Amino acid sequence: MPVLAVGGEKSFGPLQAVIMRHVATDVREAVVQGSGHWLMEERPAYTVSLIRDFLDSLEVGGTATGSFGEKRLTPAEYEFPPQGNPGTGSSGVGGIATVVLKGDPDQAGVYTIMLRVPAHTRIAAHSHRDDRVATVISGTWRIGYGDRFDEAKLKALPPGSFYTEPSGRTHFAETVDEPVVVQITGFGPSSTEYVDHAQDPRRPLKSE
Numbered sequence: 001m002p003v004l005a006v007g008g009e010k011s012f013g014p015l016q017a018v019i020m021r022h023v024a025t026d027v028r029e030a031v032v033q034g035s036g037h038w039l040m041e042e043r044p045a046y047t048v049s050l051i052r053d054f055l056d057s058l059e060v061g062g063t064a065t066g067s068f069g070e071k072r073l074t075p076a077e078y079e080f081p082p083q084g085n086p087g088t089g090s091s092g093v094g095g096i097a098t099v100v101l102k103g104d105p106d107q108a109g110v111y112t113i114m115l116r117v118p119a120h121t122r123i124a125a126h127s128h129r130d131d132r133v134a135t136v137i138s139g140t141w142r143i144g145y146g147d148r149f150d151e152a153k154l155k156a157l158p159p160g161s162f163y164t165e166p167s168g169r170t171h172f173a174e175t176v177d178e179p180v181v182v183q184i185t186g187f188g189p190s191s192t193e194y195v196d197h198a199q200d201p202r203r204p205l206k207s208e
Contacts, residue, residue: 002026004054006047008035014092014202027106028054033083033094046083071102075137080116089113089190091123091173092202101183105190112185117141122174124149124199132165132186139180143173147195170195 003024007016009031017029030050035042084095089105095118103111114137117123125148136157143163144153149172157163165171165184194200 002028002054002058004028004030004051006030006032006039006050008037008039008042009033009094010036012037013204014086015204017088026104028104029087029106030085031087031094033085046081049081073101078114080114084118086201088192089128089184089186089188090115090192091126092192092200093117093121093123094201095121103188105186105188107188109188110185111188111190112183114181114183117173117175117180117182119175119177119179122149123172125170125172125195126200127168127170127193127195128165128186129167129191129193130186130188131167132184132190134163134165134182134184136161136163137181137183139175139178141173141180141182142176143171145169145171148172149174 001024003020003026005017005020005027007013013031014029017027020027032039032043032047039047078099080097080099084097086092086094086096087098089111090096090098090113097116099114101112101114103109105111105113125146136159138159141157141161142154143157144150144155146153147170154174197203
């Protein structure tokens with residue numbers, strides 16, 4: 001059974017999906033930015049849109065609603081959410097907006113995701129368990145390989161650039177004065193592991 005695990009940024013966040021994966025194998029993850037525990041009271045329109053999108057994506061009679069696997073999108077048709085929604089396959093940084101173009105990074109099989117990373121975002125060293133390839137769609141993406149963030153190892157990749165994220169290979173990245181859009185394809189299920197767990201933005205917030 002497909003399960004939508006929705007956490008509030010200031011409550012369970014991505015931990016909601018971690019919990020649900022103990023009891024379900026098809027878990028889709030979403031985080032409602034700017035919300036605590038009361039999602040429908042604090043962010044009603046966005047929460048409803050998450051639920052509607054989830055229900056619309058479910059299969060009816062063995063065929064995904066409104067789709068036979070054919071999809072053609074122009075850049076103007078990419079529907080990024082109004083708030084960041086880092087999910088499986090992303091670094092988990094709160095401001096990143098994610099669109100799943102094909103497949104499901106939580107499930108076995110090919111998937112493609114598109115990430116819009118805000119300007120002045122720095123992503124610490126991390127890795128993914130699946131082998132991935134990526135293309136820079138817009139902006140200049142600065143990426144390097146290694147177990148810690150090192151400015152000297154960053155390479156500036158303008159639009160049209162290609163790069164790889166080999167399985168288990170640690171890498172880090174940043175944006176400077178403009179947002180960046182990257183498109184990533186991998187073979188799920190994916191994951192994200194930080195070298196330094198203290199730098200993992202998905203960690204639950206500690207109550208004081």
